[in-house]
Amino acid sequence: MSAETTTPATDNVSLYDVDNPAPVIEPPRARTKKTPKSTRTNFELYGWLFMRLSGVVLVVLVLGHLLIQLVLDGGVSKIGFAFVAGRWASPFWQAWDLIMLWLAMLHGANGLRTVINDYAERPKTRFWLKNLLYAATVFTVLLGTLVIFTFDPNIR
Amino acid sequence: MPAGTLYRGREGMWSWVAHRVTGVLIFFFLFVHVLDTALVRVSPEAYDDVVATYKTPVVNVMEYGLVAAILFHALNGLRVIAVDFWSKGARYQKQMLWSVVTIWLVLMGGAFYPVLQHTLRTLFGS
Numbered sequence: 001m002s003a004e005t006t007t008p009a010t011d012n013v014s015l016y017d018v019d020n021p022a023p024v025i026e027p028p029r030a031r032t033k034k035t036p037k038s039t040r041t042n043f044e045l046y047g048w049l050f051m052r053l054s055g056v057v058l059v060v061l062v063l064g065h066l067l068i069q070l071v072l073d074g075g076v077s078k079i080g081f082a083f084v085a086g087r088w089a090s091p092f093w094q095a096w097d098l099i100m101l102w103l104a105m106l107h108g109a110n111g112l113r114t115v116i117n118d119y120a121e122r123p124k125t126r127f128w129l130k131n132l133l134y135a136a137t138v139f140t141v142l143l144g145t146l147v148i149f150t151f152d153p154n155i156r
Numbered sequence: 157m158p159a160g161t162l163y164r165g166r167e168g169m170w171s172w173v174a175h176r177v178t179g180v181l182i183f184f185f186l187f188v189h190v191l192d193t194a195l196v197r198v199s200p201e202a203y204d205d206v207v208a209t210y211k212t213p214v215v216n217v218m219e220y221g222l223v224a225a226i227l228f229h230a231l232n233g234l235r236v237i238a239v240d241f242w243s244k245g246a247r248y249q250k251q252m253l254w255s256v257v258t259i260w261l262v263l264m265g266g267a268f269y270p271v272l273q274h275t276l277r278t279l280f281g282s
């Protein structure tokens with residue numbers, strides 16, 4: 001017997017013909033008129049990479065911050081204006097706090113952006129939640145930066 | 157609904173959930189924390205007043221919770237990086253999670269007295 005006769009008859013036979021055409025399947029990621037042009041970048045890739053790079057740096061900066069503020073030398077007991085003045089007298093700790101502020105805020109904002117994208121389903125809700133997030137982020141980063149740069153130990 | 161069809165995940169899913177929850181909590185704290193620190197630009201008294209709330213027993217316990225959230229997020233974040241960039245990361249993700257949990261428990265035990273000493277001293281004297 002030849003191989004041809006053992007081949008199942010249904011193979012290579014189309015279920016569709018001219019009178020019974022196959023349904024048209026849209027490409028799953030087809031771009032529509034509503035698709036913004038700006039999505040044609042690698043923004044999400046850079047965001048993903050930023051989360052990992054900033055995360056490694058933040059592990060050092062934040063855990064060091066927690067160790068100094070909440071663990072060493074009496075824990076929260078010693079914190080006060082004088083303690084802050086003593087630490088910000090050093091450019092090293094000013095730079096530490098400034099880098100920590102910027103990285104933590106951007107890391108947190110990008111994380112919350114992901115959370116909003118995942119759970120806020122209505123376009124309007126997403127739009128407003130993200131704008132609120134961006135406004136709060138810009139405000140907090142600028143305020144914190146201003147405070148670090150303009151800190152005056154002799155304010156009173 | 158038929159019984160037993162709800163996906164309850166395993167280590168991978170629950171660590172992802174915990175990473176999200178701790179991340180959101182930390183972000184909200186960070187927002188408040190920058191605002192309270194900004195009071196050093198108002199006056200020493202205004203800043204010391206708000207820091208006084210950080211020294212109350214309830215908020216002190218919340219600080220221990222903050223340490224818990226940050227430590228988990230930090231350790232699990234390193235695990236996520238290992239899963240993404242280490243060639244054997246995905247294969248050992250479960251073992252790495254249990255390592256994270258173990259290190260977290262040890263560090264939380266070590267942080268208990270230092271972080272809560274202000275409250276312990278206030279409530280129990282000396």
